[in-house]
Amino acid sequence: MGHKIVIAGAGGIASAVGLIIAEWAEGTPQLFIGNRTLDKAQQVAQWIKDGVTKPCEVKAFLLSENETTSEMESVFREGDILLDCLPGSLAPRMAGYAKEYGMHYVNLTEYVAETKEIMALAKDAETGFILQSGLAPGYIDVLAHHLFLEFCKANKVDKVDSLEFKVGALTHHAVAPHYYGFTWSPIGVATEYIKEAETLRNYKIKQRPSLSERATIIIDGIAYEEDLTSGGAADLPNALEGKVGNLDYKTLRHPGHYAWVDHQIKGMEKDDDTIATLQRVMGEAIPHIEDDQIVLYAAVEGKDSKGILRRNEVAKKIYPQKVGKHTLKAIQTTTAVPMVEAAYHLLTTKSKGLILQSQLDPLPFLNGKFVTPVYGEIEE
The missing domain is CATH 3.40.50.720 (NAD(P)-binding Rossmann-like Domain)
Incomplete structure (x- = not known):
């Protein structure tokens, strides 16, 4: 048994x-x-x-x-x-x-x-x-921690400049105005957009507002938008404080989505119901889509023992997969x-x-x- x-x-x-x-x-x-x-x-x-x-x-x-x-x-x-x-x-x-x-x-x-x-x-x-x-949080944090440890070992250092890790649960196509489709819990999405993100800035733990550090990243030739969201860093800020200059978790989205979310949030009153309100607004406008993909990226950057700047990266795309007789979403x-x-x-x-x-x-x-x-x- x-x-x-x-x-x-x-x-x-x-x-x-x-x-x-x-x-x-x-x-x-x-x-x-x-x-x-x-x-x-x-x-x-x-x-x-x-x-x-x-x-x-x-x-x-x-x-x-x-x-x-x-x-x-x-x-x-x-x-x-x-x-x-x-x-x-x-x-x-x-x-x-x-x-x-x-x-x-x-x-x-x-x-x-x-x-x-x-x-x-x-x-x-x-x-x-x-x-x-x-x-x-989960796999992406273990992967990021692995990159940090391997970088330090290979380059004979105990500190790095940055450790960044990002995940997007995305549809294959995105249409205006929201450029998104729900592939998982709407309440989870709303929560990570509203609550603060825990980061490392200049080697120290710092709380940052979610959706406050937007940038563009190209992975395998495709452009995505990335931004801070809550929760994804797990305990790495605490574990690596003093060892990593800048550390953060960001969520990947198709270009245009975050601007749409910003517009929705600006029209709301900030109160205890902001998460529920955002969930409702998104639920009324954004469809649920079954055919999904997961895009993930992690990178560590710093100088080796000779002062040469180096960067190690891992990127993966994962698609729906058959387990037994059923096909599971990514x-x-x-x-x-x-x-x-x-x-x-x-x-x-x-x-x-x-x-x-x-x-x-x-x-x-x-x-x-x-x-x-x-x-x-x-x-x-």
Whole structure:
């Protein structure tokens, strides 16, 4: 028998996480899909069963919003790990369940305040907690940290001028006036556009307004716009303070999109509902599109021990991919596999306490069993 894995949520990422585990993991893991709507959890459980090419065990359960039911207690006692695919506002509650019932825990959220709350909760836990382990934050931070470490080793230095890393979840085509299509959560997009970004400027941590440092970047001959957004830097500003002159995470978009967003925000009153208002405005104007692509880029720049300025770069484009009998969107696979890789790291090493993105051993993670089929290998 395989591990007993509890997945909180029944959306697109939770579905992908379940399918990837069921199809790619060794043995026969037992999956528990929990959602506030039991019908949705049951639909996802059946979708996973229909999509795998080998035996799997999947059970749906009701994940109550208001209480801890006897069914939830039974599942949590049986589970080895809780994979939190719910909105970030619910993450502290899910992490609390993991600690209370002795499960490992992995989440995806870019929400900063909730992450800090879980960090305090997890520091003395008897099980392992890996936070922000999706695409951005997640894979892109591990890749950026790897570039930093390799640059310092190869060039015999301990500081660099800049470390930049960027991700775009994009459509293949973009039309006026918004030049965008939703490929993932609208509330996630609105949140990262409004909340502040954490950066390094002149080797020190500095909060910067999102959408305040726009620039153009050309990747594989195609021009994109980049700008600061919240959450994607994970813990790298803290881990690399004093070692990197300028560090930031930026989101990639097709040219013209950010100008449209600026125009929408300028017409709003700044209050506690700004995120919800922006989400509503975008939802009324921007369509959801299934055929997506992920564009990512990371680079480190600095002088070597002889004073020569050098720059190392990695760029990737990732498209929808078939897993088992289902085809998953690029945003699904690229978000799900880092979470699954993190989960199996905890299950196989039996780690305890808090593990942040900068504390993962980069190369084994980047070339892991679940990550490599989606992202490809990273050379040493």
